[in-house]
Amino acid sequence: xxxxxxxxxxxxxxxxxLRDVSFDIPERxxxxxxxxxxxxxxxxxxxxxxSLRPTRGLITIFGRDRAQVTRHDLPEIRRRIGIVFQDxxxxxxxxxxxxxxxxxxxxxxxxxSYAGDVTELLKWVGLGDRMHVMPQVLSGGEKQRVAxxxxxxxxxxxxxxxxPTGNVDPPMAHRLLRLFIELNRSGTAVLIATHDLGLxxxxxxxxxxxENGHLVTHD
Amino acid sequence: xxxxxPSKRAISGDGELPSRMSRTANRVGMAPRLPRLSNxxxxxxxxxxxxxxxxxxxxxxxxVAGRALTLVIAIMTFLCCLTTGAVSLVSDAATRxxxxxxxxxxxxxxxxxxFDMTEALQRALAIAEDFPGVIDTKIIDDEETGRLLExxxxxxxxxxxxxxxxxxxxxxxxxxxPDFPALRAALTAEVExxxxxxxxxxxxxxxxxxxTTIIIGIAVLTMMIVAxxxxxxxxxxxxxxxxxxxxxxxxxxxxxxxxIAREFRRHFLLIGLRGAISGGGAALxxxxxxxxxxxxxxxxxQGDQTSALFGDFSIGMTGWLGVAALIMxxxxxxxxxxxxxxxxxxxxxxxxxxxxx
Numbered sequence: 001x002x003x004x005x006x007x008x009x010x011x012x013x014x015x016x017x018l019r020d021v022s023f024d025i026p027e028r029x030x031x032x033x034x035x036x037x038x039x040x041x042x043x044x045x046x047x048x049x050x051s052l053r054p055t056r057g058l059i060t061i062f063g064r065d066r067a068q069v070t071r072h073d074l075p076e077i078r079r080r081i082g083i084v085f086q087d088x089x090x091x092x093x094x095x096x097x098x099x100x101x102x103x104x105x106x107x108x109x110x111x112x113s114y115a116g117d118v119t120e121l122l123k124w125v126g127l128g129d130r131m132h133v134m135p136q137v138l139s140g141g142e143k144q145r146v147a148x149x150x151x152x153x154x155x156x157x158x159x160x161x162x163x164p165t166g167n168v169d170p171p172m173a174h175r176l177l178r179l180f181i182e183l184n185r186s187g188t189a190v191l192i193a194t195h196d197l198g199l200x201x202x203x204x205x206x207x208x209x210x211e212n213g214h215l216v217t218h219d
Numbered sequence: 220x221x222x223x224x225p226s227k228r229a230i231s232g233d234g235e236l237p238s239r240m241s242r243t244a245n246r247v248g249m250a251p252r253l254p255r256l257s258n259x260x261x262x263x264x265x266x267x268x269x270x271x272x273x274x275x276x277x278x279x280x281x282x283v284a285g286r287a288l289t290l291v292i293a294i295m296t297f298l299c300c301l302t303t304g305a306v307s308l309v310s311d312a313a314t315r316x317x318x319x320x321x322x323x324x325x326x327x328x329x330x331x332x333x334f335d336m337t338e339a340l341q342r343a344l345a346i347a348e349d350f351p352g353v354i355d356t357k358i359i360d361d362e363e364t365g366r367l368l369e370x371x372x373x374x375x376x377x378x379x380x381x382x383x384x385x386x387x388x389x390x391x392x393x394x395x396x397p398d399f400p401a402l403r404a405a406l407t408a409e410v411e412x413x414x415x416x417x418x419x420x421x422x423x424x425x426x427x428x429x430x431t432t433i434i435i436g437i438a439v440l441t442m443m444i445v446a447x448x449x450x451x452x453x454x455x456x457x458x459x460x461x462x463x464x465x466x467x468x469x470x471x472x473x474x475x476x477x478x479i480a481r482e483f484r485r486h487f488l489l490i491g492l493r494g495a496i497s498g499g500g501a502a503l504x505x506x507x508x509x510x511x512x513x514x515x516x517x518x519x520x521q522g523d524q525t526s527a528l529f530g531d532f533s534i535g536m537t538g539w540l541g542v543a544a545l546i547m548x549x550x551x552x553x554x555x556x557x558x559x560x561x562x563x564x565x566x567x568x569x570x571x572x573x574x575x576x
Contacts, residue, residue, distance in 0.1 A: 049471075051568075071476075071566075079473040089468050093279040102277075106474035111274065150472065 001027045007057030017043050019213040030184045032200050033193040035210030041193040045162050049083050082151030086163040088143040090135040097131040100149045121149045141172035158189040165199055278486040284458035291454045292494025295447040296549050300502030300542045302443045306436030307538035313429025320418045326387040329412040343410045347389055352397030355390035455556040476565045484558040491553025499546040
């Protein structure tokens with residue numbers, strides 16, 4: 001589904017942040033991306049989300065060469081990639097329900113065609129009783145679940161999560177992990193960037209470890 | 220599921236294991252089964268959103284920057300409309316002065332030693348009446364002359380005791396005016412102490428003054444419009460700056476650039492319209508109040524003076540159309556600025572992505 005071949009990336013004239021990174025993300029797979037702070041996890045996620053271009057190497061996303069993807073093609077491809085940020089990035093003036101519905105709304109869909117799905121998805125992430133509240137009154141864990149639901153509403157082929165448990169307590173981290181596993185069971189590939197060893201120890205899954213710009217994969 | 224799917228070791232949870240997953244039974248606690256979202260792709264109707272109501276606009280309707288922008292647009296539109304109205308007023312008034320003065324000429328006969336004023340007036344009148352291009356003639360009689368002099372000399376004036384010149388008003392055919400030098404020659408040949416004032420010098424000076432006033436007005440208006448455009452552009456960009464996080468989120472959830480630009484354009488068009496209508500409306504109200512005041516002040520000294528200068532203080536159709544056009548232009552300008560700013564911002568995001576790497 002996604003493959004990196006000898007990908008390298010540097011910011012401006014600085015040193016290479018990523019060096020000869022090669023890996024594949026098969027469909028319906030589950031993996032962690034880990035490494036010490038500053039190792040380049042977020043940079044790698046940005047490459048996967050196509051908000052950065054590699055300095056060298058070949059990236060193939062859904063069968064398309066990243067280098068050939070134009071600005072106008074990006075929205076269509078991004079709809080197949082769900083992304084969850086550590087800082088949630090919810091729209092503060094919209095309710096939980098409206099935040100989750102946003103990806104469908106921006107596609108110009110009629111609300112009646114997705115209203116039930118949004119409600120069901122919110123119930124699934126355990127926020128059935130928080131649908132009409134504004135993000136300001138949600139806890140960190142609740143915000144993260146809203147962000148996850150927003151990333152899932154378009155049924156992406158892959159979900160990228162950047163430190164999804166970074167702002168929540170261990171029980172909530174545990175609960176979020178269960179959501180990711182269930183999501184993966186339903187057919188979505190999942191990549192979680194984290195340096196939380198405790199979280200990774202709870203699941204036997206492929207670990208992609210970034211260190212000094214190099215990626216080592218432990219299947 | 221492939222070999223990459225996770226196996227579970229230690230997670231324990233309270234979720235109910237769906238039957239379809241029992242084949243891969245494990246010791247891991249499960250989240251409730253992910254709902255089937257099939258109708259997203261099928262597009263089938265479902266119940267409306269819980270709670271109903273109108274969808275929240277994607278761009279927050281009013282924030283501090285939005286209110287400030289509305290106020291800035293209202294003030295600039297108000298000033299622009301006042302300038303437009305003032306230029307229109309002066310232009311109309313100048314045209315009116317010019318037309319009024321060009322319609323009249325005055326014969327003045329000064330008194331002298333053993334001079335029969337009545338006879339001189341009648342002779343001058345007879346010559347003027349028959350002259351081509353003169354439509355009407357009228358001698359300003361003693362009573363009217365007395366009224367003209369009343370502000371300076373008071374009431375109860377006996378004109379026979381004073382060497383007061385007498386006047387004959389000539390109404391001129393504007394389309395076919397008389398040959399003033401010939402008329403002047405005919406009159407002065409027959410009547411002593413006579414002079415003919417055709418107001419040409421006044422008209423020429425008025426034309427120059429009105430032209431200068433209009434040029435100054437247009438220059439001021441041009442500067443006002445340019446200042447308004449720049450203010451609106453910078454204020455809109457300022458108000459847009461607070462919306463960067465929204466643009467980013469829309470970008471990440473797969474919104475197309477034209478969708479984002481359209482949302483912002485609509486939002487800022489409303490702000491622009493609100494501000495421009497408020498400012499333009501306030502300016503029109505001022506003009507309407509002046510108009511009402513000038514009507515109510517008719518037949519009073521102040522009213523007569525104002526009326527002599529500006530007529531009925533109405534900005535006329537040109538002024539009204541100008542104000543309406545200004546409102547539309549300023550609102551459109553706000554919308555266009557936001558549209559261009561969003562597209563630039565999105566382009567900038569992509570460029571940053573390229574430059575960083």
